[in-house]
Structures are given as structure tokens and as C-alpha cells.
Amino acid sequence: MTKKKHLTERQHQRIAANQKKRFVRAEKPEAAEQDLDLFAESEPGLVISRFGQHADIEATDGSVHRCSLRRVINSLVTGDKVIWRRAKAANSTPAGVVEAAADRESVLVRPDFYDGLKPVAANIDLMIIVSAVLPVFSSNIVDRYLIAAEAMHIKPLLLLNKVDLLTAEERAALEQQLQMYTSLGYDFLLLSAKTGEGTAQLNNYLQQGCSIFVGQSGVGKSSLLNAVLPGIDAITKEVSEVSGLGQHTTTTARLYHLPQGGDLIDSPGIREFALWHLEPEQVAAAYPEFQPWLGRCKFRDCKHQNDPGCALQHAVSQGDIHPERFHNYHKILLSMQQDKPNYFSN
Ligand SMILES: Nc1nc2c(ncn2[C@@H]2O[C@H](COP(=O)(O)OP(=O)(O)OP(=O)(O)O)[C@@H](O)[C@H]2O)c(=O)[nH]1
Numbered sequence: 001m002t003k004k005k006h007l008t009e010r011q012h013q014r015i016a017a018n019q020k021k022r023f024v025r026a027e028k029p030e031a032a033e034q035d036l037d038l039f040a041e042s043e044p045g046l047v048i049s050r051f052g053q054h055a056d057i058e059a060t061d062g063s064v065h066r067c068s069l070r071r072v073i074n075s076l077v078t079g080d081k082v083i084w085r086r087a088k089a090a091n092s093t094p095a096g097v098v099e100a101a102a103d104r105e106s107v108l109v110r111p112d113f114y115d116g117l118k119p120v121a122a123n124i125d126l127m128i129i130v131s132a133v134l135p136v137f138s139s140n141i142v143d144r145y146l147i148a149a150e151a152m153h154i155k156p157l158l159l160l161n162k163v164d165l166l167t168a169e170e171r172a173a174l175e176q177q178l179q180m181y182t183s184l185g186y187d188f189l190l191l192s193a194k195t196g197e198g199t200a201q202l203n204n205y206l207q208q209g210c211s212i213f214v215g216q217s218g219v220g221k222s223s224l225l226n227a228v229l230p231g232i233d234a235i236t237k238e239v240s241e242v243s244g245l246g247q248h249t250t251t252t253a254r255l256y257h258l259p260q261g262g263d264l265i266d267s268p269g270i271r272e273f274a275l276w277h278l279e280p281e282q283v284a285a286a287y288p289e290f291q292p293w294l295g296r297c298k299f300r301d302c303k304h305q306n307d308p309g310c311a312l313q314h315a316v317s318q319g320d321i322h323p324e325r326f327h328n329y330h331k332i333l334l335s336m337q338q339d340k341p342n343y344f345s346n
């Protein structure tokens, strides 16, 4: 313990040097901004990872450069497309500077206690919602992720893992149950990370763009990620240790190019991504099958429960809305009201 109290000579020197640097920076706050001579022509790039005031930028030739960010950039996350300039001098720190970020096609957000909704990753094409089939397949959890995907305009794919554990009858029953999703236009994939069944189809989906894997603990996300990108868990761990930023890095997302084609954005924070609080209207808006019926209830403030003249209840009774989806809708709304401040629980 006493060791910590006494700084070594080198530590003293380093602190003094840092203070000096900070002082110079304070004197000339715009120095870096003005010195364009240091940097080459602007070029397009892709954010592979973001670390505080820096970001790893991939050039079109595939090389990665740790860059600083211009002050005008107020939000930059993994998956963002940028305009940057590389440093003219070799081995300079930073290796370049990010000048501007392009508009996002989609953005994954997570609730932050202080900042409200915080962007985590951008330009995601596919949210792969991983569920285990045993002990039971939970449509309630799947529906929570589907609501999040719809709210963020990211296409979802339902991935049912561990199908090696099912008997033929159980498997047939599961496929029957999943009809309620296919009829809404949602795709599903039966897979086993253990036997490898379904991985070829999974690769077809992955090749189409940039994907993320989400799902509850124990469903097999690590196993699946390691199947599509061997060694990914080791890399994730390494990133957290090397950058030494402590707890924050556990949510720092990273973009990987898959050898079989397509991109993957991953971090522990993304894997355990949970549904945040939404207003009841926003939840209803995330159900595609509700859309033709919304606004047609007898009472404008209809809660779609036992209210007379409820259009949604009518749609359920005539088979246009699946009763299980409708049941989950009410359950999800109720849980949002109950644990409103608890953004982080599933
Ligand atoms: N039988 C079978 N077991 C599997 C399969 N995929 C994963 N498992 C097992 O399920 C357990 C959980 O797998 P993980 O890959 O750690 O699951 P995870 O979703 O990453 O879980 P967390 O790390 O807790 O978030 C492990 O014991 C795996 O060996 C599968 O397809 N079939």
C-alpha cells in the first residue's frame, strides 16, 4: 500500500511534462486546429472504435489510424463514416484528425443515467436477436428486442440457438410458434453453435451488411460470435486492457470485418443491450400489425384492454393480431411503468 503513496522519479518527470504540455495547450487553444500543414488532403474513413477524445479510423486501403477529433464533432461512434486527414509525418501522434462525420443511416442508442439516450454504434443494418430454445423459448423477450429494433429502424433477425437440444417434435412445435413472426415479415434462423447447423445461412445474412448480436445472458452469443469470428472474445478483452480506460471500455464498441464477408459491431454493452423506457404510443408504433388499427378505437384514450369498442381487441378476436403478441404488448407496457427508472434491466 505504501508503494502507491511514493511516486518514482520517472513518474514525477512524466507529471511535470504533462503539466507543461497542458499549459502550452491552454495558451494556444486553436494551435492544432490551425495547423493544416501537418495534415494531408481529406479522405473518407470509417470509425472502427472510439476512445474518449480519439478514434481509430480505417482508411479505404484498410489501414487503421488513431486520430484526434476536431471540436466541431460532437458525436462520433463506431460505424460512423467520416472525412479525415492523415498526418504528413510518419509515426506522428495523433496519426490524423477527423474533420467531419456523415449523416447516419441508423443509430443504436442506450440509456445513460446522466445523458439520456446515448449513441453507441451507427449504420447497423441487422440486429441479430439471439434466443435459446431451452428451457423455453420466450416470445416476450423477443418482442422487447423487436420493439427496440423497430424504434431504431434496424432490421431484425431472430436467431434460435441450441436447436441440437430439441427433439423432432419440439422442433416442429417451435417452427409452428415462430409462424407468428414470419407472418409479420420477420425472418428466423434455427441454429446450433455446437454442431454448426445453420451457420452457412447465418453467414448469408452477415454478408449483407453490418450486424450486431444481442440477447440475454447464456443464450450462446459468445459461442456464436466465436463461430463467425474465431478469437473475437480474446480481442474484446485485449481492447479493454490495452486502452486502460477502466469501466468505460466495456461499452466501447468495435467494428470487425468478417473473413467470410460483412461487418460486425460488438462490445459487451451491445451484447447485453436492453429495451429502454418508451411511451405507450411508441411501443404501439413498434408493432407492425397494430398499424392498420391504431386510431380506430371508440375512445381516443383507449388503453386497448377491456375498453368498449377497442379496434385492437377486435383485431385480436378476428385473428389479425396474434394473442401472444398482444399479451406481450401489455406485459411490456406494465413493466415499463413499474421500473421506469430502471433502464438497464430486461
Ligand atoms: N447444446 C448447446 N449449447 C450451447 C450452444 N451454444 C452455446 N451453448 C452453451 O451455452 C452456454 C452459454 O453460452 P455462451 O456463448 O457463453 O452464452 P452468452 O450468450 O455469451 O452468455 P453470457 O456470456 O453470459 O452473456 C455455454 O455453456 C455454451 O457451451 C448450442 O448451440 N448448443
Ligand SMILES: [Zn+2]
Pocket (backbone or CB within 6 Å): 297, 302, 303, 304, 305, 307, 309, 310, 311, 312, 313
Ligand atoms: Zn383500443
